[in-house]
Amino acid sequence: MGVEVAVRLPPLPSIRDIISLYKINALRKLSQNFLLDTRIIDRIVKTAGRIEDGYVCEVGPGPGGITRSILKRNPRRVIVIEKDKRFLPSLELLADASQGHMDIILGDVMSYKMDKVFPDDYCKPWDGPPPNIHLIGNLPFNVSTPLIIKWMKSISEKNSAWTYGRTKMTLTFQKEVAERLVAPISSDQRCRLSVMCQNWCKITHKFTIPGTAFLPKPEVDVGVVHFEPLVQPIINLPFEIVEKVVRCIFSFRQKYCVRGIETLFPKKIRVSFAKEMYEIAEVNPQTQPFRLNLEEFRRLCEAYKLICDRDPRLLKYNHRASKMELEEFEDLNNDLLSCNNEELGVLK
Template identity: 60%
Template structure:
């Protein structure tokens, strides 16, 4: 009996260590500091503590892990991360208006919370986590999590940048297969996880599923946010794959997928034709689909990952014979160069990805 009582006491002490000192609610803090969501920044605050805690739980085991939260705003999710026992939490916030609230949480966290003022789209996390947390890529994911309730105008560009970083194993992913749990518009998450033949299948589906196992965890009704957005919000969880389903450079996969989906309801050969100059288009398309053993009369959303893999490899084989084609872009919206120099800062990869 004494052993059992001692065990219970130990659990109670451990639980107490995870509790923050009494603090005003997130809603009260927003009122206290007169924080208002900026419409131009697509800001929406999640006030419901139960929902914030659910987002953190769906990330996986947080206790004793290191977490980077992007776009914490007034700190609702931050509080839940700390309460669930993270060893260290770093928040990256662009808007300085939230600093007083975050500093209040920092002071209550006993040194566990660290604040970085910066733009997550350009923030480099390579040195953010202790080196001893890093694990080989082929190993299990490290005890590191990325979590964020991001403005809608940032969320999709960010995941595309991070997918590229995953492909290069840089940024946070120098530490291994770091997991991500992020919020998006519900329809965006539906596209991310859409299977072959699904009405929502698009470029974003292929890019997310190629480098990650993407999961739609749950949906939060828009009324839970302040101000209420016009759409519901979905939570997506990403675990980088040990090997991508299309094991080629990011720029090449993106270019092929982007062109193929340019005419979503047409035969896939129509969009793939944009990969080549008009004077050699018919010949190269015939060659590419024959080598890939893909039916050119399929619609883009009907193509499997395996078929996209074969198309990308067939295109790569053509580039070996004609390297200059790598820079060809019929719409001139993006300059395609070799993977080492590929620059997506002008939005070519990011914009219109859906």
């Protein structure tokens, strides 16, 4: 792969001037805030690592501030995904100036699939070094958490941008969310998001951007977080099982973990099956969820799967479902209650 001629952007209006020229206002309903400080922007892009001759997908580029900094670091190509049509003129201006190194995709990153975005010769084996492919984004606050959970699922299934290997991400979040992502055991910030993301990625909170650097100024500061997918997750089970167990356990964050474990099972059997689950996992049922480590969550998820293997209908049980939906689990209750102790003991 030869290195192409470096991109030398011609003189362009500043991002502040672009915003004024095209009369673009940040929309509160989309949680938009524009980052104007070029020193901070360059620092975000530098955090992504070496992107020269690589492919970069920027999500939510807005008027193109971060995009300019990316282009100056000589990637082979930059793909930006933006859903707000108001930014098209400023992005098209930048694409024209990039000498063919930039593509614009008008769409919603929450539904956009990236499995065909990058060339096949950039693929790397999963257990090898990460590919020279990077996801970068100053994310709107209202999509950051659901998007990162969606991407954790893609990492677990090795699809979308992770078809190409362990693609790295450099993203912004509200400072509080950034702290949750990296929160250690027993931290006040540790939650479902902490466990889910730390299971599939090595996560680093690189630095914090003060809210004063944005226009308009948000009510919170912003954290820049770097993700590198792990070769092997701690909990190597289907995403749906891990997500369900972790979500249910953290639904009673300040109570003992047994309370959340019980919600994994229909009412008539939940006490006995919760007991079986934490006994198989060898986890103290009187541990608070945020004090459980990833190894303990692994054992709990594996125990839940073992129990569900006995009757896969349990996988579909949702304690928050409507009364009508829960009625279909009445027969399941009776079937499982009729199991004798010998059958239950096989799992232990």
